[in-house]
Amino acid sequence: MFSSILSADVRGITGVPILVETDISDGLPGLTMVGYLTSAVKESADRVRTALKNTGIPMPPKKITINLSPADTKKEGTGFDLAIAVSMMCSLGIFPQEWVEKILFLGELGLDGTIKKIRGVLPMVELARTQGCKVCFLPKENLMEGQIVEGICCIGVGTLRETMNRIIQRDYKENQTEDQLEETIEEEQPDFVQIRGQESVKQAAKLAAAGRLNLLMIGPPGSGKTMIARRIPTILPPMTREESLEVTKIYSVCGLLSKEGKLMTDRPFRAPHHTISVSAMVGGGRKPMPGEISLSNHGCMFLDEITEVPRNVLESLRQPLEDKVVQISRVSGNDIFPANTMLVAAMNPCKCGYYPDMNKCHCNARDIYRYLNKISMPFIDRMDLCVEAPRIAFEELTGTELGQTSAQIREEVISAHQMQLERYQGSGYRFNSDVKGADMEEYFRVGKTQKKILEDAFERLNLTARSYHKILKVARTAADLAGSQEIETSHILQAICYRNVDRKFWAV
Amino acid sequence: MKNDNKELPEGIRYIRKGDKEFPEKMLELYDCPEGIYVKGSLPNPEKKTVAIVGARMCSAYGRATASYFARELAANDVQIISGLALGIDGAAHQGALLAGGATFGVLAGGVDICYPRGNIELYTKMTGQSGIISEEACGCPPIAKLFPKRNRIISVLSDLVLVVEARQRSGSLITADFAMEHGRDIFAVPGRLDDELSKGCNELIFQGAGLAISPERVLEILGKRNKKSDNFKKYVQNVLAREENMVYSCLSLHPQGLEELCKHTQLSMIAVMEAITLLQLRGMVKEIGRNRYIKES
Numbered sequence: 086m087f088s089s090i091l092s093a094d095v096r097g098i099t100g101v102p103i104l105v106e107t108d109i110s111d112g113l114p115g116l117t118m119v120g121y122l123t124s125a126v127k128e129s130a131d132r133v134r135t136a137l138k139n140t141g142i143p144m145p146p147k148k149i150t151i152n153l154s155p156a157d158t159k160k161e162g163t164g165f166d167l168a169i170a171v172s173m174m175c176s177l178g179i180f181p182q183e184w185v186e187k188i189l190f191l192g193e194l195g196l197d198g199t200i201k202k203i204r205g206v207l208p209m210v211e212l213a214r215t216q217g218c219k220v221c222f223l224p225k226e227n228l229m230e231g232q233i234v235e236g237i238c239c240i241g242v243g244t245l246r247e248t249m250n251r252i253i254q255r256d257y258k259e260n261q262t263e264d265q266l267e268e269t270i271e272e273e274q275p276d277f278v279q280i281r282g283q284e285s286v287k288q289a290a291k292l293a294a295a296g297r298l299n300l301l302m303i304g305p306p307g308s309g310k311t312m313i314a315r316r317i318p319t320i321l322p323p324m325t326r327e328e329s330l331e332v333t334k335i336y337s338v339c340g341l342l343s344k345e346g347k348l349m350t351d352r353p354f355r356a357p358h359h360t361i362s363v364s365a366m367v368g369g370g371r372k373p374m375p376g377e378i379s380l381s382n383h384g385c386m387f388l389d390e391i392t393e394v395p396r397n398v399l400e401s402l403r404q405p406l407e408d409k410v411v412q413i414s415r416v417s418g419n420d421i422f423p424a425n426t427m428l429v430a431a432m433n434p435c436k437c438g439y440y441p442d443m444n445k446c447h448c449n450a451r452d453i454y455r456y457l458n459k460i461s462m463p464f465i466d467r468m469d470l471c472v473e474a475p476r477i478a479f480e481e482l483t484g485t486e487l488g489q490t491s492a493q494i495r496e497e498v499i500s501a502h503q504m505q506l507e508r509y510q511g512s513g514y515r516f517n518s519d520v521k522g523a524d525m526e527e528y529f530r531v532g533k534t535q536k537k538i539l540e541d542a543f544e545r546l547n548l549t550a551r552s553y554h555k556i557l558k559v560a561r562t563a564a565d566l567a568g569s570q571e572i573e574t575s576h577i578l579q580a581i582c583y584r585n586v587d588r589k590f591w592a593v
Numbered sequence: 594m595k596n597d598n599k600e601l602p603e604g605i606r607y608i609r610k611g612d613k614e615f616p617e618k619m620l621e622l623y624d625c626p627e628g629i630y631v632k633g634s635l636p637n638p639e640k641k642t643v644a645i646v647g648a649r650m651c652s653a654y655g656r657a658t659a660s661y662f663a664r665e666l667a668a669n670d671v672q673i674i675s676g677l678a679l680g681i682d683g684a685a686h687q688g689a690l691l692a693g694g695a696t697f698g699v700l701a702g703g704v705d706i707c708y709p710r711g712n713i714e715l716y717t718k719m720t721g722q723s724g725i726i727s728e729e730a731c732g733c734p735p736i737a738k739l740f741p742k743r744n745r746i747i748s749v750l751s752d753l754v755l756v757v758e759a760r761q762r763s764g765s766l767i768t769a770d771f772a773m774e775h776g777r778d779i780f781a782v783p784g785r786l787d788d789e790l791s792k793g794c795n796e797l798i799f800q801g802a803g804l805a806i807s808p809e810r811v812l813e814i815l816g817k818r819n820k821k822s823d824n825f826k827k828y829v830q831n832v833l834a835r836e837e838n839m840v841y842s843c844l845s846l847h848p849q850g851l852e853e854l855c856k857h858t859q860l861s862m863i864a865v866m867e868a869i870t871l872l873q874l875r876g877m878v879k880e881i882g883r884n885r886y887i888k889e890s
Binding site for chain 2: 282284303434448449471473475477478538541545574578579581582
């Protein structure tokens with residue numbers, strides 16, 4: 086008897102339907118699996134056979150053929166086990182095919198029939214909904230994750246027997262997830278109020294968060310660059326539902342969701358170590374997985390000591406930072422991962438870290454040149470804001486003056502975001518950082534006086550066309566933060582102060 | 594060292610010991626070279642010559658001071674000689690050129706090789722009444738052991754040696770030692786006791802070098818009446834807005850960051866940022882590193 090059951094796989098961060106077809110017929114007893122399978126999928130035959138036996142369903146001495154369709158795409162992973170088992174049960178006549186139409190089955194089987202959790206449930210359940218499924222069986226542990234998708238009934242099952250009983254009784258009620266009492270441990274959360282001094286860096290961080298701009302901090306060791314970077318997530322506004330879904334999908338594909346598998350509401354913050362490889366940064370592998378830049382999608386990525394990051398890794402970031410997506414090409418096809426991140430980078434001004442404090446710095450001109458040469462100019466060019474994090478004087482560390490709290494800054498950032506969303510309505514842009522090319526002239530219009538200042542700056546400070554546009558972007562963000570519709574002189578001056586560095590700064 | 598002028602690259606001359614043009618002062622050297630290579634001119638023997646030397650990795654203050662002394666001296670018809678190195682040397686040449694004076698760079702390698710490459714702009718500007726000098730043949734690479742030898746030429750060609758910033762055991766102190774040998778006056782710019790870059794200078798002063806408190810005093814020693822250079826721009830502070838004025842008055846030749854300026858002026862961070870950018874656009878302030886500012890001198 087023939088049966089076919091819907092299962093799914095993940096490509097990039099979207100689900101693709103996979104049909105599991107089983108046919109049991111007379112012939113030489115045996116089990117064959119076809120459909121361009123990797124060994125993890127081929128081994129599924131043994132898992133399913135044993136799990137069925139241990140559930141009380143013996144294998145008949147017949148010829149069993151299993152096909153995973155479409156048969157020309159490579160299939161990986163263990164998520165098809167449950168679908169294969171259900172398909173076998175259907176072919177054995179335990180229940181008719183009509184009972185399992187339009188139902189998605191996901192899950193890995195243990196030999197005793199238990200169903201184990203898998204990766205990438207969220208995009209696959211979403212696929213099921215778009216395919217018109219009403220019901221979806223998935224591992225109990227992945228239930229919360231599946232329930233994120235609205236408009237489909239998710240059933241979390243623990244064993245193969247439970248699955249079978251549910252199908253036979255046609256009991257397709259969504260099981261309730263017990264709302265676990267959230268135990269929030271009250272620990273001191275990082276907050277901008279804990280940082281004394283560093284007003285200029287804090288202002289730059291605020292601007293970066295408001296316009297989703299890339300920030301570069303330069304300063305001696307111990308000046309608080311890392312402390313500030315770690316507090317940037319606390320001033321980012323909450324995600325919209327679409328953003329949350331996209332971020333949760335990426336984490337789902339990577340198997341990085343928390344145990345409860347809830348929808349992620351906090352913007353991700355990633356701080357990869359500087360020894361990171363290219364594939365870990367932008368994504369890779371034979372079956373491409375998202376890298377750090379995609380994991381920080383809609384959030385923030387902090388790269389400490391960027392001069393120590395391998396050059397090829399930095400270069401690989403250039404294209405995603407510009408296009409906000411990563412495209413990974415393999416023989417089997419292209420995968421596109423979102424990479425809309427805000428990059429915060431930190432570095433020392435020289436090898437020993439103290440230049441231009443000549444009492445402490447013992448580098449010679451060539452040392453400094455070599456140190457800075459580790460970062461390419463095109464990469465530096467992608468940073469919108471650049472600020473010095475100075476060494477903090479003792480009085481400031483012990484002073485009683487408190488700055489703004491993260492919550493206060495966040496309010497300002499949220500209203501700046503609001504202004505941008507209103508301005509860019511219908512244009513396809515969302516934030517100042519997205520605006521490109523000719524649209525800059527339109528959205529970043531400045532008055533006569535401001536134009537004059539920009540002209541002066543262009544000549545006296547030897548700006549390039551690119552840095553000129555960055556200044557406009559930052560100035561527009563400063564205006565948004567101030568709640569001003571027009572870019573005013575003050576905003577332009579601030580932006581010039583935070584303009585990008587060029588090699589000349591270190592000309593010794 | 595048999596070198597015919599015809600074989601030399603364009604613009605470079607070889608001057609033999611016996612030639613009329615050969616600087617008489619060079620003969621004071623017990624190991625006087627057989628000849629020297631010149632690109633541009635040689636120092637005018639009728640005019641006074643001051644050597645300004647110092648650290649390559651100098652502070653912004655050192656660079657500004659070297660440039661200031663060179664400018665003031667050059668404006669009073671004093672020729673400035675140095676080693677065309679980065680830092681103090683370069684600033685001294687630059688200062689002299691700004692005042693329209695003559696300045697000479699003595700290289701360790703051949704005169705056709707600009708070392709360091711970073712000073713190529715200066716190197717090309719030092720023609721006409723200025724010049725590049727070396728005792729090594731064209732094409733000779735500037736290797737380490739040639740540098741002390743070059744220092745002795747800087748010293749012997751000058752009437753007075755001024756050390757601006759030098760660490761302990763700095764190469765500039767070698768020049769000062771030669772100056773002592775050649776009987777030249779030695780002056781040093783004093784610094785704070787805890788300043789690593791002034792330890793060498795302070796040591797020189799302790800040993801009896803002159804205290805270079807101003808270009809005027811150095812001119813007096815050279816027997817010259819001081820005439821103020823008109824190149825030195827005096828900015829009219831009263832055109833500035835109040836905030837700009839407050840920020841400007843806090844600035845010095847020692848680089849300061851935004852935080853410090855904020856603290857000293859008691860202005861808000863944004864006000865300081867605006868003021869400093871405006872001052873920069875007026876050309877009154879120089880940013881010598883990310884958000885580190887000095888007064889433009």
